[in-house]
Amino acid sequence: MQIQENVPLNSHSAMRLGGNARYLSNINDRFEIAPLIAWAAQNRVPVIMVGDGTNIVWRDEGFPGLVLVNRIKRFETLNVDDDNMYLTVGGGEHWDSVVERTVDMGFSGLEELSLIPGTAGATPVQNVGAYGKEIKDVMMTLEAYDIMQGKLVTLPASECAFGYRTSRFKTTDRGRFLITSVTFHLARTNPAPPFYDSLRLYFADKGITAFTPKVVRDAVIAIRSAKLPDPKVVANNGSFFFNPFVSSEKLSQLLEDFPTLAYSVTSDDKIKVSAAWLVEQAGFKDAHDTETGMATWAKQPLILVNEGAKSTADLLKFKQKITDAVKEKFGITLQQEPELLP
Ligand SMILES: Cc1cc2nc3c(=O)[nH]c(=O)nc-3n(C[C@H](O)[C@H](O)[C@H](O)COP(=O)(O)OP(=O)(O)OC[C@H]3O[C@@H](n4cnc5c(N)ncnc54)[C@H](O)[C@@H]3O)c2cc1C
Numbered sequence: 577m578q579i580q581e582n583v584p585l586n587s588h589s590a591m592r593l594g595g596n597a598r599y600l601s602n603i604n605d606r607f608e609i610a611p612l613i614a615w616a617a618q619n620r621v622p623v624i625m626v627g628d629g630t631n632i633v634w635r636d637e638g639f640p641g642l643v644l645v646n647r648i649k650r651f652e653t654l655n656v657d658d659d660n661m662y663l664t665v666g667g668g669e670h671w672d673s674v675v676e677r678t679v680d681m682g683f684s685g686l687e688e689l690s691l692i693p694g695t696a697g698a699t700p701v702q703n704v705g706a707y708g709k710e711i712k713d714v715m716m717t718l719e720a721y722d723i724m725q726g727k728l729v730t731l732p733a734s735e736c737a738f739g740y741r742t743s744r745f746k747t748t749d750r751g752r753f754l755i756t757s758v759t760f761h762l763a764r765t766n767p768a769p770p771f772y773d774s775l776r777l778y779f780a781d782k783g784i785t786a787f788t789p790k791v792v793r794d795a796v797i798a799i800r801s802a803k804l805p806d807p808k809v810v811a812n813n814g815s816f817f818f819n820p821f822v823s824s825e826k827l828s829q830l831l832e833d834f835p836t837l838a839y840s841v842t843s844d845d846k847i848k849v850s851a852a853w854l855v856e857q858a859g860f861k862d863a864h865d866t867e868t869g870m871a872t873w874a875k876q877p878l879i880l881v882n883e884g885a886k887s888t889a890d891l892l893k894f895k896q897k898i899t900d901a902v903k904e905k906f907g908i909t910l911q912q913e914p915e916l917l918p
Contacts, residue, residue, distance in 0.1 A: 577601070577611050579642070585634040588626060588645065590693065590807040590814075591880075591914070593888045594634025597643040603668070604647050606728060606756040609721040616642045623723070624917065625754040627668065627695030630807055630814065631702065631914045636888045639918050646697045648756055651677065662716065664759045667697020671704075678762055679789045685714040685762035687793040688772070691800045693807050693814070697755040701745045702913075703738040707796055708772035712738035714760045720753035728756065740842075741818060741913065767792050774799055803875040811882035812873065813914040816895065817851040820908050830906065851910055852878040858901035870894035892916075 583600040586592045598621065601612055616623045622641035626632060650666030651674070661683050665674050671694050675686045688709035689699075698704075699711045700718055715733045722729045731753070737744035745753055767787050771779065778795050779785070805812050822830070822839075827847050830837050838853035855861075855877040862874040869884035870891055880898075885891050899910045 577608070577615065579612075579615070583643070585629075585638055585643070588643065589629040589632045589634050590812060591633055591882050591888075591891060592811040593636075593882060593885060593891060595636050595638025597639045597641075599642040600645065601642065602645045602647050604649070606648060606719070606721065609644070609754055609756070610726070612642065612644060613721070613723060613726070622751075622918070624751060625697075627698040628670075628693060630693040631698065633813065633888060633891065633914050633916045635916065635918065641918075644754065646695055646755075648697070650757055654759075659764050661762045661764070662759060663762060664757050665696045666757050667695060667755045669696040671696050671699060675793065678760075679793045682764055682789065683762040684765050684767050684789045685760060687767065687789040688775075688796060690793045690796040691804075696758055700736060700738075700743055700755060700758060702741045703736075703743050705741065706800075707775055710738070711758075712736070714762065716759045716761050718755055718759065719757045720755045723752050723754070729753075746915075805873055805879065805881065810873075812879050815851070815876075815878045815913050816880040817855070817878060817898075817910040818913050819848045819851045820854075820910060821846050821848055822908065823847070826907075834906070849908065852876060854902045854906055854908060854910065855898055858898065858905050860898050860901070865894050865897070868894040872898075888916075 578601060580600045583597045585594040585597050603609060613623060623644060624639065625644040625646055627646050647668040648666035649668055650664060651669065652664045654662040654664065663678065672691050674696050675690050678686050688707040689704060692704055692706060700715060704711050712733055717730050717732050719728055719730050767789060775795055778799055784791060824847060827839065838850035840848050842848055855872065860872050861877050862872060864871045864883065868890040869886065871881045871883045873879035873881050880894065882891065895912065902908055902910050
């Protein structure tokens with residue numbers, strides 16, 4: 577059991593801000609978890625598990641307990657036949673490497689989720705999604721250490737309360753389950769239209785009419801690389817705000833004042849407004865804020881970039897400027913996507 581003390585957390589957040597963890601331990605095996613939980617209980621300190629920190633903003637005060645960094649590696653195929661594969665991956669596996677390996681094996685299911693940064697174990701937490709695909713569509717079960725029961729448990733997808741960028745791991749059972757592995761059901765089929773709008777446009781533009789998992793992965797990588805900053809190079813947490821949902825009355829009212837409003841209707845008839853459009857129209861397109869050292873990414877205003885912020889307080893001040901401007905202009909309160917911890 578190796579526990580480090582007073583570890584700077586800025587290297588455990590893609591925004592590269594935040595104070596120190598009082599204690600930190602890297603987890604390489606699921607059986608390392610139980611003794612560490614017992615140690616934390618004995619020392620009366622809170623525990624949190626993280627992956628690569630791409631969806632986390634640490635407060636300047638730091639974390640007053642034990643941070644467990646999931647480094648558990650595993651890539652195990654089960655029951656592979658001509659058409660199906662059940663794949664179990666360790667919570668600490670680099671997510672995009674998992675996607676790449678499944679695509680290289682000719683299996684479909686994860687290709688739309690290419691190039692999402694972070695670890696495999698974090699993907700169920702916010703039901704990671706992109707280009708019309710979500711983790712809930714392909715996940716069968718996950719294994720987690722349940723702090724409440726003090727043992728490893730297996731949860732089927734149906735018991736994870738998945739929703740748009742959410743799950744029970746972010747809501748009712750926040751902090752209770754430490755995810756050690758995730759099992760997916762993938763198929764040896766080719767993806768078929770209809771594709772998500774930006775993919776459809778990309779294929780039409782390139783004259784692509786034959787689709788394989790690799791073709792879709794390459795398209796997703798090309799689209800994402802063209803508009804999103806690489807968190808290894810530019811400090812950012814990806815989309816900083818969720819796309820807000822509005823009522824049909826609110827939509828009519830908005831369209832009267834803003835006829836070019838960007839919105840879409842989801843398959844379950846919910847009206848989703850583009851947060852990027854709201855931020856841009858509120859005056860934050862390619863904005864560089866000298867007071868806080870924060871900026872919005874030129875190609876995607878939903879991404880807040882740390883150009884020279886000194887603290888999380890700077891980031892939060894910049895965020896407030898944006899949310900206030902959007903609220904004033906559109907009457908919509910934007911909600912932050914990356915988790916502010918603790
Ligand atoms: C450039 C960029 C683009 C992005 N694009 C997308 C996108 O298209 N779609 C999307 O959905 N997200 C996107 N994200 C957000 C992020 O990549 C995902 O949420 C990712 O799954 C986070 O993985 P992580 O390992 O970094 O998790 P962390 O940031 O370390 O943790 C996130 C949350 O999950 C919890 N957690 C992490 N691992 C575990 C575990 N093993 N067990 C229990 N709890 C755990 C943490 O406590 C925290 O609450 C993007 C981020 C960036 C920086």
